[in-house]
Amino acid sequence: MAPPSSWPPWLLLLLLLCLAAGGILQSDAQPDSKGFISIDCGYTGTSYVDDSTTLSYSPDAGFNDAGTNHNISGEYNRPLLSRRSQNLRSFPDGTRNCYTLRSLVSGLKYLIRATFFYGNYDGLNQPPVSFDLYIGVNFWASPNMSSWSDPTGGLVTAEAIVVVPDDFVQVCLVNTGAGTPFISGLDLRPLKRTLYPQATAAQGLVMFGRLNAAPTNKTYIARYPDDPHDRIWYPWYDAEKWAEMSTTERVQNIENDLFEAPSAVMQTAITPRNASNNIEFYWDAKPKPNDPLPGYIAIMYFTELQLLNGNDVRQFYVNLNGNPWFPAGVTPQYLSNSATYNSSPSRLNRYNISINATSNSTLPPILNAVEVFSVIPTTNIGTDSQDASASMSIKAKYQVQKNWMGDPCLPKNMAWDRLTCSYAIDNPSRITSMDLSNNSLTGSIPDALSQLPSVTVIDLSGNQLSGSIPPGLLKRIEDGSLDLRRRNQQQGSMNNMTAVKPQDLEAMSTASYGGGDDDSLRIVDNRRFTYKELEMITNGFQRMLGQGGFGRVYDGFLEDGTQVAVKLRSHASSQGVKEFLAENLVSMIGYCKDGEYMALVYEYMAQGTLREHIADVKATNILLNARLEAKIADFGLSRAFNHDTDPIPTNTLVGTPGYVDPEYQATMQPTTKSDVYSFGVVLLELVTGMPAVLSDPEPTSIIHWARQRLARGNIEGVVDACMRGAYDVNCVWKVAEIALECTTQASAQRPTMADVVAQLQECIELEKDRAAGFYTGGSSSSVDDPSWSYGGYASGQFTYVSNSTAFEMERRVPTVVTGPAAR
Numbered sequence: 001m002a003p004p005s006s007w008p009p010w011l012l013l014l015l016l017l018c019l020a021a022g023g024i025l026q027s028d029a030q031p032d033s034k035g036f037i038s039i040d041c042g043y044t045g046t047s048y049v050d051d052s053t054t055l056s057y058s059p060d061a062g063f064n065d066a067g068t069n070h071n072i073s074g075e076y077n078r079p080l081l082s083r084r085s086q087n088l089r090s091f092p093d094g095t096r097n098c099y100t101l102r103s104l105v106s107g108l109k110y111l112i113r114a115t116f117f118y119g120n121y122d123g124l125n126q127p128p129v130s131f132d133l134y135i136g137v138n139f140w141a142s143p144n145m146s147s148w149s150d151p152t153g154g155l156v157t158a159e160a161i162v163v164v165p166d167d168f169v170q171v172c173l174v175n176t177g178a179g180t181p182f183i184s185g186l187d188l189r190p191l192k193r194t195l196y197p198q199a200t201a202a203q204g205l206v207m208f209g210r211l212n213a214a215p216t217n218k219t220y221i222a223r224y225p226d227d228p229h230d231r232i233w234y235p236w237y238d239a240e241k242w243a244e245m246s247t248t249e250r251v252q253n254i255e256n257d258l259f260e261a262p263s264a265v266m267q268t269a270i271t272p273r274n275a276s277n278n279i280e281f282y283w284d285a286k287p288k289p290n291d292p293l294p295g296y297i298a299i300m301y302f303t304e305l306q307l308l309n310g311n312d313v314r315q316f317y318v319n320l321n322g323n324p325w326f327p328a329g330v331t332p333q334y335l336s337n338s339a340t341y342n343s344s345p346s347r348l349n350r351y352n353i354s355i356n357a358t359s360n361s362t363l364p365p366i367l368n369a370v371e372v373f374s375v376i377p378t379t380n381i382g383t384d385s386q387d388a389s390a391s392m393s394i395k396a397k398y399q400v401q402k403n404w405m406g407d408p409c410l411p412k413n414m415a416w417d418r419l420t421c422s423y424a425i426d427n428p429s430r431i432t433s434m435d436l437s438n439n440s441l442t443g444s445i446p447d448a449l450s451q452l453p454s455v456t457v458i459d460l461s462g463n464q465l466s467g468s469i470p471p472g473l474l475k476r477i478e479d480g481s482l483d484l485r486r487r488n489q490q491q492g493s494m495n496n497m498t499a500v501k502p503q504d505l506e507a508m509s510t511a512s513y514g515g516g517d518d519d520s521l522r523i524v525d526n527r528r529f530t531y532k533e534l535e536m537i538t539n540g541f542q543r544m545l546g547q548g549g550f551g552r553v554y555d556g557f558l559e560d561g562t563q564v565a566v567k568l569r570s571h572a573s574s575q576g577v578k579e580f581l582a583e584n585l586v587s588m589i590g591y592c593k594d595g596e597y598m599a600l601v602y603e604y605m606a607q608g609t610l611r612e613h614i615a616d617v618k619a620t621n622i623l624l625n626a627r628l629e630a631k632i633a634d635f636g637l638s639r640a641f642n643h644d645t646d647p648i649p650t651n652t653l654v655g656t657p658g659y660v661d662p663e664y665q666a667t668m669q670p671t672t673k674s675d676v677y678s679f680g681v682v683l684l685e686l687v688t689g690m691p692a693v694l695s696d697p698e699p700t701s702i703i704h705w706a707r708q709r710l711a712r713g714n715i716e717g718v719v720d721a722c723m724r725g726a727y728d729v730n731c732v733w734k735v736a737e738i739a740l741e742c743t744t745q746a747s748a749q750r751p752t753m754a755d756v757v758a759q760l761q762e763c764i765e766l767e768k769d770r771a772a773g774f775y776t777g778g779s780s781s782s783v784d785d786p787s788w789s790y791g792g793y794a795s796g797q798f799t800y801v802s803n804s805t806a807f808e809m810e811r812r813v814p815t816v817v818t819g820p821a822a823r
């Protein structure tokens with residue numbers, strides 16, 4: 001089956017219906033309406049809605065192209081374990097493996113959260129000792145799984161707030177030789193630029209602790225929808241030391257709130273049980289691999305929850321290590337958020353926080369919530385973004401696996417094989433050469449190669465690439481700035497432009513495939529070219545790609561670099577003008593009817609085959625399904641013959657076995673149902689990835705082949721293996737059923753095209769519903785195990801100081817490292 005990139009856009013659209021849930025295509029790997037991306041790593045089913053958060057979680061196939069899926073071991077699958085934690089993706093191969101999150105806003109701030117639950121998935125009873133996480137080319141964290149077997153713990157979370165420089169971000173797991181990296185869940189949440197001003201282009205915040213003081217329900221973990229930013233706030237309380245306060249009134253954010261703590265968190269607070277005591281807690285700095293004494297940022301949230309009597313004052317100081325940290329006294333306002341924080345990180349070994357009432361205060365201090373972050377530098381800049389995206393599209397186009405993961409040039413020891421890069425101190429790295437030789441690559445030479453301006457050598461030898469050299473590259477070869485090697489390469493032949501369906505000239509020239517309100521359905525604008533323009537496009541009809549009865553096909557390039565095939569009608573052609581002009585609308589970019597000259601300009605399809613070509617023919621129908629229902633029959637074969645007095649061109653359909661309605665073949669009387677039949681064949685091709693006629697072991701029609709398997713309920717045996725299970729089974733079933741109905745032998749039993757459209761629409765609606773959260777496929781609870789509340793924030797560990805002696809809250813903080821501690 002041809003790779004999806006060679007399919008015409010409308011075909012992808014249709015396929016999308018089924019793949020949307022599976023996520024093979026980027027389209028599923030998109031943020032939702034809130035800009036959230038929520039990935040259940042290692043999960044292969046369809047997207048599902050998480051019960052507790054109401055967020056839709058996607059399988060990870062569209063974000064990542066390596067690793068293996070695993071389920072955790074049964075004995076670790078506890079009743080309240082979130083669905084995300086029940087499976088994971090591990091990366092036994094390669095040093096660096098990455099998830100690519102796309103469609104972001106360059107320069108915006110994002111919260112990125114990864115979760116890890118080992119659960120003895122590999123039966124080794126030994127989690128990786130350590131591996132590294134990177135955001136882009138900057139070190140993020142090394143999750144520590146050492147308390148994986150804790151009966152109520154084991155869930156490790158890493159979270160960061162970073163400014164993302166590009167319109168994508170890669171989250172990478174790096175094998176440091178101390179065990180196989182794995183990941184259970186990955187979330188991305190956009191934040192307003194103004195939030196968390198301490199997170200800048202040069203500095204990221206790594207979560208150490210995020211605590212909701214004294215929630216009324218001690219197992220309540222606040223997150224989305226209570227927190228619109230889906231931060232996770234863990235309960236924090238100590239009945240012995242602290243009294244609790246709460247209100248049911250809503251707490252408001254202030255104007256230009258820098259942190260927007262959610263009301264649900266701010267509605268509760270702690271205060272010293274003994275009103276003459278202080279609120280005290282501490283945390284210890286935790287060294288990082290490249291930073292033995294990292295800086296810390298603390299944010300303390302205060303709001304008054306009581307309506308005070310006239311004479312009452314609540315005012316307090318916040319002190320760090322015995323010194324006033326915020327010497328101006330804090331007077332929290334009634335039901336109004338306020339936060340006290342340090343703008344630049346402090347670098348200390350120990351942070352003793354004490355909150356004491358001022359001498360004027362008649363009431364003890366309160367505290368509603370705390371966040372503590374360590375800072376990481378994000379000053380490493382990735383490879384030049386143009387080079388990076390060009391190389392990623394080349395990787396995608398050629399399905400290059402190797403170690404082509406993450407940033408192409410950085411860090412140096414993980415740079416992609418067979419690339420060389422230049423490393424300048426002040427500028428982003430550039431790619432200087434690219435060796436793609438001996439890769440059995442097929443298809444065209446991608447124009448993306450010309451988007452690598454610093455590349456001086458490209459080696460394409462030993463592949464079966466076809467088509468011509470994109471003009472950008474050609475220009476650089478000519479001016480001597482590029483050495484393009486393509487030894488052993490066969491000169492490819494152009495898509496065989498067999499004549500297709502006669503069309504109505506007026507219909508063609510007025511049909512708007514680009515119009516409408518749905519941009520995603522924009523295919524091409526039919527453009528009228530002059531003959532002179534064609535000359536320019538084809539560089540004077542320099543390179544002929546093929547020849548047929550109609551005339552010749554030439555290679556060309558539009559102004560924007562799009563490679564096209566220009567099919568110039570020969571004067572001697574027996575083909576009627578209308579037929580010629582009406583061929584294959586969908587991949588047509590435009591046409592020329594300039595005096596005696598007549599030509600069609602097509603999207604160039606270097607990998608085109610007869611099969612794909614014929615599928616294109618049917619594209620007209622599918623387009624119509626989606627947008628122009630009423631005109632389906634008009635554009636079909638039947639109309640062409642019913643309303644056209646031209647003789648039936650014998651080369652149009654008779655020569656394409658497998659697609660042609662058997663009734664039409666027998667009677668030579670085409671009906672609208674002939675189109676339905678052909679359309680059904682195309683649907684089957686889409687689902688199966690098989691040609692219309694299978695040759696092995698003996699010639700069989702795809703209809704027969706699929707019918708047999710589907711009759712046995714074997715949808716997996718029918719669906720294209722390239723989809724790797726990443727599809728919505730219901731949707732594929734539906735499409736397969738429609739296809740079988742369409743290809744019923746007796747035309748009377750076939751549905752009408754309108755029926756087909758309606759049924760496909762149902763498929764679309766199903767997908768829409770699913771995306772909107774009405775899908776009820778999943779039943780298992782995804783409420784995070786409350787007893788893990790504390791294990792959930794992997795990076796921090798709170799410790800109490802009772803009178804003068806500190807004791808760790810081990811029962812409540814099973815998995816984690818170190819962190820702010822109450823005392």
Ligand SMILES: *[C@@H]1O[C@H](CO)[C@@H](O)[C@H](O)[C@H]1NC(C)=O
Pocket residue numbers: 069070071087
């Ligand atoms: C994981 O479990 C699910 C549900 O039981 C199952 O469908 C899936 O095949 C399992 N995956 C692996 C890799 O074992």
Ligand SMILES: *[C@@H]1O[C@H](CO)[C@@H](O)[C@H](O)[C@H]1NC(C)=O
Pocket residue numbers: 129130144145146816817
């Ligand atoms: C992980 O945490 C445990 C327990 O706190 C500690 O002993 C171990 O050294 C840590 N491992 C790494 C690699 O930091």
Ligand SMILES: *[C@@H]1O[C@H](CO)[C@@H](O)[C@H](O)[C@H]1NC(C)=O
Pocket residue numbers: 217218219220221786
């Ligand atoms: C406390 O919160 C948990 C988790 O949100 C919930 O399951 C439980 O029902 C709540 N308990 C009460 C008494 O509201």
Ligand SMILES: *[C@@H]1O[C@H](CO)[C@@H](O)[C@H](O)[C@H]1NC(C)=O
Pocket residue numbers: 274275276277
């Ligand atoms: C409250 O704290 C003060 C000062 O630490 C102490 O003198 C007093 O006895 C405490 N009261 C109670 C009831 O524990």
Ligand SMILES: *[C@@H]1O[C@H](CO)[C@@H](O)[C@H](O)[C@H]1NC(C)=O
Pocket residue numbers: 282321322350351352801804
């Ligand atoms: C923090 O407090 C503890 C106990 O109150 C004390 O021993 C320690 O010296 C303090 N550390 C700093 C840096 O002030």
Ligand SMILES: *[C@@H]1O[C@H](CO)[C@@H](O)[C@H](O)[C@H]1NC(C)=O
Pocket residue numbers: 317319322323324354356357358359
């Ligand atoms: C509060 O604590 C600070 C720092 O320890 C101290 O300087 C100040 O005197 C205290 N204020 C009161 C009223 O106790």
Ligand SMILES: *[C@@H]1O[C@H](CO)[C@@H](O)[C@H](O)[C@H]1NC(C)=O
Pocket residue numbers: 329358360
């Ligand atoms: C305490 O009250 C006095 C008298 O009203 C005032 O002068 C002083 O500034 C107040 N102190 C603080 C810290 O607000």
Ligand SMILES: *[C@@H]1O[C@H](CO)[C@@H](O)[C@H](O)[C@H]1NC(C)=O
Pocket residue numbers: 435437438462
């Ligand atoms: C590609 O194959 C050719 C011929 O076998 C060989 O000379 C060349 O070294 C190979 N290149 C690479 C990068 O393996």
Ligand SMILES: *[C@@H]1O[C@H](CO)[C@@H](O)[C@H](O)[C@H]1NC(C)=O
Pocket residue numbers: 493496497498545546547
């Ligand atoms: C196109 O296909 C026809 C029929 O299979 C064949 O005869 C012709 O040679 C092909 N033309 C090109 C340019 O491949």
Ligand SMILES: *[C@@H]1O[C@H](CO)[C@@H](O)[C@H](O)[C@H]1NC(C)=O
Pocket residue numbers: 240241802803
């Ligand atoms: C520690 O504090 C508790 C109350 O907070 C008190 O009952 C106890 O006597 C104190 N112990 C010491 C040694 O001060």
